[in-house]
Amino acid sequence: MPEIVKKTILNRDVCRFEIMAPRIAEKRKAGQFVIIRLHEHGERIPLTIADADPERGTITLIVQGVGKTTRELNNMKAGDKIADVVGPLGRPTHIENFGHSVVVGGGLGTAVMYPIARALKDAGNRVTFILGARTRSLLILEDELKGFCDEVKICTDDGSYGKKGFVTDLLKEMIEEGEKIDFVIGAGPIPMMKALAETTRPHGIKTVASLNPIMVDGTGMCGACRVLVGEETKFACVDGPEFDAHQVDFDLLWKRNRAYIKQEKIALERYLKMQQGATF
Amino acid sequence: MGERKKLSTKERLKIPRQPMPEQDPHERIKNFREVPLGYTPELAMKEAQRCLQCPDPPCVKGCPVEIDIPGFIKKIEEGDFLGAVRVIKKTNLLPAITGRVCPQDEQCEAECVLGKKFKPVAIGNLERFVADYERENNLIEIPPRESPKGKKVAVIGAGPAGLTVAADLIQKGYEVTIFEALHKPGGVLVYGIPEFRLPKSIVQKEIELLEKLGVEIVTDFVVGKTATIDELMEKEGYDAVFIGIGAGLPWFLNIPGENLIGVYSANEYLTRVNLMKAYMFPDYDTPLIESRRIAVIGGGNTAMDAARTALRSGAEKVYLIYRRSRKEMPARTEEIAHAEEEGVEFVFLTNPVEFIGDEEGRLKAVRVIKMQLGEPDESGRRRPIPVPGTEYEIEVDTAIVAIGNSSNPLLLQTTPDIETNKWGNIIVDPATGKTSKKGVFAGGDIVRGEATVILAMGDGRVAARAIDEYLQTGKW
Ligand SMILES: Cc1cc2nc3c(=O)[nH]c(=O)nc-3n(C[C@H](O)[C@H](O)[C@H](O)COP(=O)(O)OP(=O)(O)OC[C@H]3O[C@@H](n4cnc5c(N)ncnc54)[C@H](O)[C@@H]3O)c2cc1C
Numbered sequence A: 001m002p003e004i005v006k007k008t009i010l011n012r013d014v015c016r017f018e019i020m021a022p023r024i025a026e027k028r029k030a031g032q033f034v035i036i037r038l039h040e041h042g043e044r045i046p047l048t049i050a051d052a053d054p055e056r057g058t059i060t061l062i063v064q065g066v067g068k069t070t071r072e073l074n075n076m077k078a079g080d081k082i083a084d085v086v087g088p089l090g091r092p093t094h095i096e097n098f099g100h101s102v103v104v105g106g107g108l109g110t111a112v113m114y115p116i117a118r119a120l121k122d123a124g125n126r127v128t129f130i131l132g133a134r135t136r137s138l139l140i141l142e143d144e145l146k147g148f149c150d151e152v153k154i155c156t157d158d159g160s161y162g163k164k165g166f167v168t169d170l171l172k173e174m175i176e177e178g179e180k181i182d183f184v185i186g187a188g189p190i191p192m193m194k195a196l197a198e199t200t201r202p203h204g205i206k207t208v209a210s211l212n213p214i215m216v217d218g219t220g221m222c223g224a225c226r227v228l229v230g231e232e233t234k235f236a237c238v239d240g241p242e243f244d245a246h247q248v249d250f251d252l253l254w255k256r257n258r259a260y261i262k263q264e265k266i267a268l269e270r271y272l273k274m275q276q277g278a279t280f
Numbered sequence B: 001m002g003e004r005k006k007l008s009t010k011e012r013l014k015i016p017r018q019p020m021p022e023q024d025p026h027e028r029i030k031n032f033r034e035v036p037l038g039y040t041p042e043l044a045m046k047e048a049q050r051c052l053q054c055p056d057p058p059c060v061k062g063c064p065v066e067i068d069i070p071g072f073i074k075k076i077e078e079g080d081f082l083g084a085v086r087v088i089k090k091t092n093l094l095p096a097i098t099g100r101v102c103p104q105d106e107q108c109e110a111e112c113v114l115g116k117k118f119k120p121v122a123i124g125n126l127e128r129f130v131a132d133y134e135r136e137n138n139l140i141e142i143p144p145r146e147s148p149k150g151k152k153v154a155v156i157g158a159g160p161a162g163l164t165v166a167a168d169l170i171q172k173g174y175e176v177t178i179f180e181a182l183h184k185p186g187g188v189l190v191y192g193i194p195e196f197r198l199p200k201s202i203v204q205k206e207i208e209l210l211e212k213l214g215v216e217i218v219t220d221f222v223v224g225k226t227a228t229i230d231e232l233m234e235k236e237g238y239d240a241v242f243i244g245i246g247a248g249l250p251w252f253l254n255i256p257g258e259n260l261i262g263v264y265s266a267n268e269y270l271t272r273v274n275l276m277k278a279y280m281f282p283d284y285d286t287p288l289i290e291s292r293r294i295a296v297i298g299g300g301n302t303a304m305d306a307a308r309t310a311l312r313s314g315a316e317k318v319y320l321i322y323r324r325s326r327k328e329m330p331a332r333t334e335e336i337a338h339a340e341e342e343g344v345e346f347v348f349l350t351n352p353v354e355f356i357g358d359e360e361g362r363l364k365a366v367r368v369i370k371m372q373l374g375e376p377d378e379s380g381r382r383r384p385i386p387v388p389g390t391e392y393e394i395e396v397d398t399a400i401v402a403i404g405n406s407s408n409p410l411l412l413q414t415t416p417d418i419e420t421n422k423w424g425n426i427i428v429d430p431a432t433g434k435t436s437k438k439g440v441f442a443g444g445d446i447v448r449g450e451a452t453v454i455l456a457m458g459d460g461r462v463a464a465r466a467i468d469e470y471l472q473t474g475k476w
């Protein structure tokens, strides 16, 4: 069973894990993910591979504790073992030298975009990273991004850090100022990705979104991850997770991701209760 | 252990087919326990007396792996149950499984001479009985291993095809590693076929036996992603590879509304329930949509499994919508009967045309159209044709699409030198399982399209023999 080698708390809700998974560390490319299962009773959930160290054989996962499984993971510590980690899954990001690439990360989407920004930089792009979060304490990876991006623009919804506003406001500003943008790629909450697509659509800027549908196997066997792209149904785990943002039906994705909202609540409440029981 | 009784043919013919004791339908839809309870030794010996020991037994020709059927039945009649299971295991490694899931009514039992005037001998029930006897009494013997050959074989996929190859080659002295994409080995036997039809502990036992023999099973390893076949052969020193990855890409109907919440592929629904144990949510983390009325679309084993699983997951009403009539349904007769006894409502000659949802994107009804049967198609079954003006809606909150699978391209995309046909199935020499790539063999559903457990095992056996020969002689 893969072991957690290192855990870092990034903020109240977000933790970074380095997990021993040598084969995945060696193989993974930017844009790919793993599916994990914490224990025998666990569910299978996809998590982006934020980074990897092939020498040490570790992969990095950045996890926001939202539902039961992610909170449970965030309560684990270095030395703990995870029942299953499988990957790398999904298609790697198509990387080339587009020229000026703008990479957009909203909230936890930043963790998804981090390795992609790096790969774009390595391929010779000028990379502008637009980093956004609800509030300052939820911003992640600022220093890491500043380490290699040509520019990092920051915004928060509440104005507690950087510009007040949404990532799309910053992007719009850049476009209006006449900056030449050749490629946009982003990840974040679904409304953000939808807004991103609408921001670039009128200007015909090639835009890619990394989608986060519900998954089970992650190998194309079940169809849980169906998304509508143009007129076609795609399986995000094998055909994606990245698609042409101008073609994606984000409303459908939003609805489908709420399929188990009731069950998620039950599971979380039960977990929190059990935790309380354990602590007191 | 006795002698075979000296009964006349007439006396044998007088014995009725011994029914299999089963859980009561009203009770069993409240649990996931196995439905048929198995023969007692008395019932088994009685049933065995019905066999006429035909000199040129037609039943054997009906069996894809040619089990010596009268041979093992004779042993049962003599009370030598262990002897019986040994006869079977000469050609069929997993009788506890095939005894439960083989389509006997189309194979051995369809050919049995008794079937012409009476009911055929219950060959499947007898096979199951002796295999259970052996396992439940801890009499399974670990077969001997030949001395090590110093060669390594990679088996991709831990379904019946892959498990058979591994079992045969480990005994021959090869080092065998199975690479499995999921977190549990077994293939369809664990993620598809439900507990109430094939208890997972039985599959587990077979897998443990393989591990005891020395087979290494690596789960969470997606060949094509975690490593490619070329990497396994060139970098990791595997001398031969067997591909048994099954048919794992679900078909949908391609009708409007198919992406509504509540429309599942059978693969997803069954995986959630069988592999992930969603029926024990929230004790297990994987959920299912809460639902009262479920429509299953299809007429095969998968559809029956989905319908019966749906009943056990608490649905009040389960419809099974099939576009042809009962006669054409490809499922095992026993499963159709079980589904019916349990209260699944069959809606024949009917096909969905649209899924209808509410504002939240949740399924609320399926719109269907009546069909009539026209001329026979390539499969020999009469082709269903829609009858205009007969559309109506059935109110459901979950729909499970169980109309089949095609081959999953994930692995083969990374191995362009393995030839496939237009459906994406691997092309092999049926006598050896050889693919177009040197050192690589294949069998089971990835070659045949959706077929059966016994055919997958048969393919495994053929390939194992050919792999052995190839590794001994080096000749391709
Ligand atoms: C619900 C259902 C009910 C059925 N009922 C019956 C029945 O009653 N009787 C009967 O005879 N047949 C039945 N079948 C059909 C039967 O199960 C299959 O024909 C049989 O399992 C095929 O065996 P296989 O070994 O070829 O593949 P599978 O059993 O499909 O196993 C393939 C394995 O390979 C793994 N795999 C796939 N891709 C990769 C990869 N890239 N890397 C690593 N591993 C991979 C999969 O995860 C899987 O574990 C049923 C099928 C279903 C779905």
Ligand code: SF4
Pocket (backbone or CB within 6 Å): B050, B051, B052, B053, B054, B057, B058, B059, B060, B069, B070, B111, B112, B113, B114, B121, B123
């Ligand atoms: S055909 Fe029937 S009666 Fe004859 S040997 Fe086979 S099982 Fe027995």
Ligand code: FES
Pocket (backbone or CB within 6 Å): A214, A215, A216, A217, A218, A219, A220, A221, A222, A223, A224, A225, A226, A235, A236, A237, A238
């Ligand atoms: S998660 Fe099952 S097909 Fe994509």
